[in-house]
Amino acid sequence: YKKKVLDFGCGKGHVVEMADKMAMKAYGYDIIRHDSQQWNNNKLNLSTYWPRILSNGPYDVVICNDVLDHSVAPMNYLLKIFSVLNRSGKVFFRFHPYCSRTGGHLYKFFNKAYLHLVLSKQELNMLDLPTSGQKVMYPILTYEYNLNSIGFKIVNVSSVTQEVDDFFTTNELIAKRIMSRYNLVLGKNPIPVAQMRQSYVDIVATKGSE
Secondary structure, three states, rough: OOOOEEEOOOOOHHHHHHHOOOOOOOEEEEEOOOHHHHHHHOOOOOEEHHHHHHHHHHHEEEEEOOOOOHOHHHHHHHHHHHHHEEEEEEEEEEOOOOOOOOHHHHHHHHOOOHHHHHHHHHHHHHOOOOOOOOOOOHHHHHHHHHHHOOEEEEEEEEEEOOOOOOOHHOHHHHHHHHHHHHOOOOOEEEOOOOHHHHEEEEEEEEOOOO
């Protein structure tokens, strides 16, 4: 029996290609077609057409990497994933919190930590840095609530953390700017170091009992 795998938000298709080489029945879904070697390979099952993905389900494993944190309506994605997950299957979520040092994806253009928290959109535009495609600020508990409300059963939550450099908490100007992103006031509220420390979060879930 070959395990059937779906990479939800497959991007260029690297995971599907790898799973295919491991003799799995691999499928990839994304909302846009990417210009990549994998998408141009007709032997790989990559599609932007959800009914096709739905008809090939259910899937034993669903991977959702760096997708939910870009969506303004993550419940829509979660409902789709739930609808195609095998009764005994597992889904693996990974997301990089907005408040993390690379939460704005700006490291690809300007390798400075927390740049998206320190600079406003206008200032980023002045530096010719992109302001679209950044993360949507959702607390981790929001994701957990959404998963539970749909019917997922969370079996594991883990995170990788990286200590926050003192510069971001002791420099008054920088600290004030970061605090303002959370609608907090320096001196009245603690600096949200715990949230800033998180590099990425992994959640493993199954379908809950009916």
